[in-house]
Amino acid sequence: xxxxxxxxxxxxxxxxxxxxxxxxxxxxxxxxxxxxxxxxxxxxxxxxxxxxxxxxxxxxxxxxxxxxxxxxxxxxxxxxxxxxxxxxxxxxxxxxxxxxxxxxxxxxxxxxxxxxxxxxxxxxxxxxxxxxxxxxxxxxxxxxxxxxxxxxxxxxxxxxxxxxxxxxxxxxxxxxxxxxxxxxxxxxxxxxxxxxxxxxxxxxxxxxxxxxxxxxxxxxxxxxxxxxxxxxxxxxxxxxxxxxxxxxxxxxxxxxxxxxxxxxxxxxxxxxxxxxxxxxxxxxxxxxxxxxxxxxxxxxxxxxxxxxxxxxxxxxxxxxxxxxxxxxxxxxxxxxxxxxxxxxxxxxxxxxxxxxxxxxxxxxxxxx
Ligand code: NAD
Numbered sequence: 001x002x003x004x005x006x007x008x009x010x011x012x013x014x015x016x017x018x019x020x021x022x023x024x025x026x027x028x029x030x031x032x033x034x035x036x037x038x039x040x041x042x043x044x045x046x047x048x049x050x051x052x053x054x055x056x057x058x059x060x061x062x063x064x065x066x067x068x069x070x071x072x073x074x075x076x077x078x079x080x081x082x083x084x085x086x087x088x089x090x091x092x093x094x095x096x097x098x099x100x101x102x103x104x105x106x107x108x109x110x111x112x113x114x115x116x117x118x119x120x121x122x123x124x125x126x127x128x129x130x131x132x133x134x135x136x137x138x139x140x141x142x143x144x145x146x147x148x149x150x151x152x153x154x155x156x157x158x159x160x161x162x163x164x165x166x167x168x169x170x171x172x173x174x175x176x177x178x179x180x181x182x183x184x185x186x187x188x189x190x191x192x193x194x195x196x197x198x199x200x201x202x203x204x205x206x207x208x209x210x211x212x213x214x215x216x217x218x219x220x221x222x223x224x225x226x227x228x229x230x231x232x233x234x235x236x237x238x239x240x241x242x243x244x245x246x247x248x249x250x251x252x253x254x255x256x257x258x259x260x261x262x263x264x265x266x267x268x269x270x271x272x273x274x275x276x277x278x279x280x281x282x283x284x285x286x287x288x289x290x291x292x293x294x295x296x297x298x299x300x301x302x303x304x305x306x307x308x309x310x311x312x313x314x315x316x317x318x319x320x321x322x323x324x325x326x327x328x329x330x331x332x333x334x335x336x337x338x339x340x341x342x343x344x345x346x347x348x349x350x351x352x353x354x355x356x357x358x359x360x361x362x363x364x365x366x367x368x
Contacts, residue, residue: 001034004280004318007067008039009060009094012046012080012087013291014301015073021303021358022071022310025330028365029314029323040067045075045087046291055083056090061097064284069317070094071310072286077293091286095135100266100284101166102173103133103245104316106308107232107252107262110335116344117255119229124255129235130177131252133245134170135266137162138196140242160196162241167203169270174239175211176270181236184215188224188240188248200241221248228252258343259289260302263309265316275319283317285309295342299353302341304331307361330364 008023010016023039030037042060043051055075064070072094075087094100109117109127117124142159149155174185187204189197201218208216219227221244227234228248232255240248253262268282287305295301308331315324338349339360345351352360 002276002318003036003038004068005038005040005066006313007060007064007070008041009044009064009070009090010041010073011044011075011090011291012077013074013293013296014289015045015075015291017296017301017354018287018303018306019071019073021354021361022306024358024362025307025327025365026310028362029326032326032365032368033320033323035320035323044072044090046077046080046083048090049080049083049085049087055085055087056093061094064094064098065282068280069282069313070098070284071306071313072284073306074287074289074291077291077296094284095266098282098284099136099268100282101134101136102170102267103135103249104173104177104265104267104271104312105131105133105249105253105262105288106312107131107249107255109232109256110261110332112336113256113344115346116258119232119255123230124232127232127235127255129232129252130181130237131245131249132170132174132177132237132239133249134162134166134240134242135245136242137166138242140246160194160241160243162196162200164199164203167200168207171204171207171239173267173270174237175207175214176273178214178237179211180273183213184217184236186217186219186224186235186238188219188221188238188244190221190244191218192220196241204239224248225251228255253288258302259305260287260292260341260343261304261308262288263305263312264288265309265312267316271316272319273315274321276321279319281317283313285313285317299355300342300351301354302343303354303358303361304341307331307358326365326368327361329368330361333364334360
């Protein structure tokens with residue numbers, strides 16, 4: 001039994017719809033397991049631009065820092081495309097202020113959902129991996145980073161810079177997660193051409209000595225991109241730098257049926273798996289999809305990405321394994337029964353609304 005403060009940042013478009021679904025599921029978990037979840041709600045993204053003129057208030061950052069975790073919806077939309085500061089700046093601001101260096105994205109093809117994948121059934125069957133992307137360093141932030149013109153014409157430079165500390169902490173997240181799974185880490189780099197890659201590999205090999213129960217393999221980013229499509233079920237935990245993670249996690253996302261199903265977690269420390277609420281780790285949890293302006297308000301939003309993000313919050317920030325599993329099992333149960341939202345229904349299948357899908361998942365949690 002525990003008390004937890006959760007900051008809800010629903011955002012724009014379908015963000016508020018799916019966040020409402022996730023809180024209903026969290027409430028059913030709280031009732032079943034005897035926890036207290038206290039929610040605070042704040043505006044972020046386009047709705048914050050409308051209300052305050054900026055996508056992220058300093059006071060929101062302060063509330064986030066005081067909260068045990070943040071459950072985020074999604075931000076943006078055509079209304080704010082020409083805004084001086086774009087709604088998406090809110091996510092970057094939160095990541096930076098909260099020190100969220102580890103982005104975790106699972107790629108799991110649920111049994112029975114293989115047909116919905118664009119990749120052949122026999123390739124995607126049993127795919128169940130986690131991709132860990134370093135989020136605050138590397139090519140996107142390294143200095144020098146600039147453009148200039150000389151006699152030869154336009155020039156530009158970006159720098160891939162990593163410190164030992166940055167590599168060490170992200171690789172450790174991978175080994176910690178692998179321990180609770182199939183005990184295999186795939187570290188992805190370009191050690192054949194990049195100094196950063198060679199250092200990355202060296203550090204990964206050193207950390208592996210602390211985890212003799214976990215297998216470590218190395219892959220070059222380019223061959224990894226091919227293996228993700230040809231042998232996705234071979235992966236367990238994949239860890240890589242900011243830019244490679246950006247590209248590979250999007251590639252892997254298409255292995256599953258729908259954008260609407262995929263959760264993500266961004267952590268500021270080692271996950272608190274199995275600590276049953278005694279060690280809380282700051283994290284921000286959000287589905288990987290955007291605000292889906294084309295379906296906002298129509299009841300067609302798939303809430304599963306946000307609901308499973310809430311399950312991740314329980315597991316990684318609060319150490320609540322049983323509670324997280326209850327949500328995941330309920331989601332798998334309703335999918336196995338054939339319940340589908342519009343985005344994952346076949347052309348001849350009927351579909352349920354966001355609130356009907358949510359009610360079924362809540363009922364599933366109660367009956368576990
Ligand atoms: P999107 O993810 O919003 O939508 C892409 C397609 O997937 C649309 O057809 C949409 O209807 C569908 N879709 C997405 N989520 C769904 C769900 N839960 N259920 C059912 N269908 C779903 O991507 P986009 O159209 O490129 O972007 C729309 C807006 O969202 C843009 O302003 C973009 O900047 C923003 N965005 C925000 C985030 C974020 O907040 N993290 C991420 C991506 C895009």
